[in-house]
Amino acid sequence: MSEHPGKPPLAPDLIERFAAIVGPRNALTDPGLIEAYLQEPRDLFPGHATLVLRPGSVGEVSDILKLASETRTPIVPQGGNTGLVGGQSTRSPGEVLVNLSRLDRVRDVDPLGRTMTLEAGVVLEKAQAVAEEAGLFFPLSLGSQGSCQVGGNLASNAGGTGVLAYGNTRELCLGIEAVLASGEVFHGLRRLKKDNRGYDLRDLLVGSEGTLGIITAAVLKLFPKPAGREVAYVGLGSPRAALDLLKRAERQAGGQLTAFELMPRIGMEFTIRHTQGARDPLDAPHRWYVLIEISSNRSAADARDTLEAILAEAFEAGTVEDAAVAQSLTDAATFWKMREEMSWAQKPEGGSIKHDVAVPVARVADFLEAADRAVLEAMPGARIVAFGHLGDGNIHYNISQPVGADKAAFLSRWKEMNRIVHAIVAEMDGTFSAEHGIGLLKRDELAETKQGVEIKLMRGVKRLFDPYDILNPGKLVQI
CATH class of the missing domain: 1.20.5 (Single alpha-helices involved in coiled-coils or other helix-helix interfaces)
Structure with missing residues (x-):
């Protein structure tokens, strides 16, 4: 799916001018060094570039864009290179890739105001650790958090497992610093929770995927660290049962319900097969699973009592078939690993056609039933791995190739499968892009x-x- 518009490579004198801004060590032209920046996780958009710049300051980013504007040179911003839709990939050797990994300073932490100001290259896992060190909590959590960066999270308005309680990345951002195409710097690093002075340019830049400006820093919201967090792995018979469990959990827990993840049996099997240390938390297989997390600002006992009350009511109603409550931090980490590795565990099974969709929560079961019927009619033997954030209606509807199928032939039907699935999403007033971007x-x-x-x-x-x-x-x- 790579796109190569055919723009000619950069002229040597222009490469020298760009390189002078960041210094020779941070202007990469060696194909062997550049290669790592051109390969994205899905192998759909292999990049084409003759120059990678690694600026170390906002001033250098500004100078890069001033020169780019003067010479009409296309610029592709890149963070941790974990994006799944090709937004961070160069398309021709005439584009300059600007990787922001060196902009990785923690500029400020304000425990009283519950904010932290981070540069774009800070890795998400480090951002979580910075909050932890301040005795607070940063709720953005993604499977790629060990390598994705704050700038990319903001540029794509990343979602993740905490959206149910805390919102997307846009809701976690108070202020933005960004360099515009002209090289001008937008100084919007405000910590205010209320500011009604006209149009909110921050919200335009968040989610713009680097097409309106290069985000260089942000003020992010922090939250009180939960005093207790309890996790359960639940086996049930259908997505409709999962929706019933969600309704009961929301009624009993309210804002204490911080995660509610839906997973199919086939996804569990792939994860166990291909992930070291993965294991089924339950004694017998079930058609569907839910990972439920309850957080309490009062105590661990309060979180445990709430979770047990939800499960007791659901067992009595016949909604839940079995459940395991984490008895230790190790158990909780194992439960979450089963969910977090489900995306990557599909790759060893061959080709996978991905969909990142959302429908109204009440329609999730209807969507899954309709999409399964349509996909299997068009492609008998397809292995459907539909999982995701049931609490906000976001389902990663992935189709793994039939056993023994030719991978290239299977992937050639990507657009056909997209049309089938997205048509059903549209009928249900949903979206074909929930959290991965465009x-x-x-x-x-x-x-x-x-x-x-x-x-x-x-x-x-x-x-x-x-x-x-x-x-x-x-x-x-x-x-």
Whole structure:
């Protein structure tokens, strides 16, 4: 699925001018050194680049974009290179890849105001640790948190397992610093929870995938660290039973319900097969599973009592078939590992056609039933691994190739399977992009499905911020 518009490689004198900004050690031209920056997780968009820049300051990012604006050179910003839709990939040797990993300073932590100000290259796992050291909690949690970076999380408005209680990354951000296409720096690192002075440019930049500006730092919200957190792995018979359990959990726990993840048996089997240390937490197999987490600011006993009350009611109603409550931190980590490794465990099984969709929570079971019927009719033998964040209606509806199928032939049907699944999503007033972004993978579908006035306004915003179309051109929206 790689796209190569054919823009010629950068001229040697232009490479020298860019390299002078960051210094020779941080201007990579050796193909062997560049290669690591060009391969993305799904192997759908292999990059093409002759220059990778690694700026170490906001001033260097500004100078890069001033030169890019002057010379009309396309710039592709990149963080941890964990994106799943090609937003961080260069498409031609005439584009400059700007990797932000060196912008990794913790600028400020304010325990009283419950904020931290981090640069874009800070790895998410480090951000969580910074909050922990301050006796607070940063709730953004993703499977790639050991390598993804704060700037990329903001640029893609990442979701993850904490959305149910805390919201997407946009809801976790109070202020933004970003460099615009002109090289001007937008100084928006505000810590205020209330600020009604006109249009909120922060919210435009968050989720813009580097097409409106390069995010260089952000003020992020912190939360009180839970005094107790309890996790259970639950076996049940269907997504409808899972929805019933969700309703009971929300009624009893309210804001204490901090995660509610749905997983199928086949996903469990893949994870056990391909993940070291993975094990089934329950004694017998079940068709579906839910990982439920309860957090309490009062005590561990309060969290445990709430979780046990939810499970007792669900057992009595016949909603739940079996459940295991984590008895230690090790148990809890094992339970979460089963969920977090489910994405990666599909890769050894061959080709996988991915969908990152969301429908109204009440329609999730309807969606799964309709999509399964349509996919299996079109592709008998397909192995459907549908899992995700049931509490907010976001399902990763992935289709693994039939056993023994040719991988290339299977993947050639990607767009066909997308049309089938996304048509059902549209009928249910859902979205085909819930948390992974648009990038290259979904750009054309976005243009096809947005209302005329909406896509017109989006293109107008892009032209205003980036009149020469040098910031991540061809991604998200084309002008």
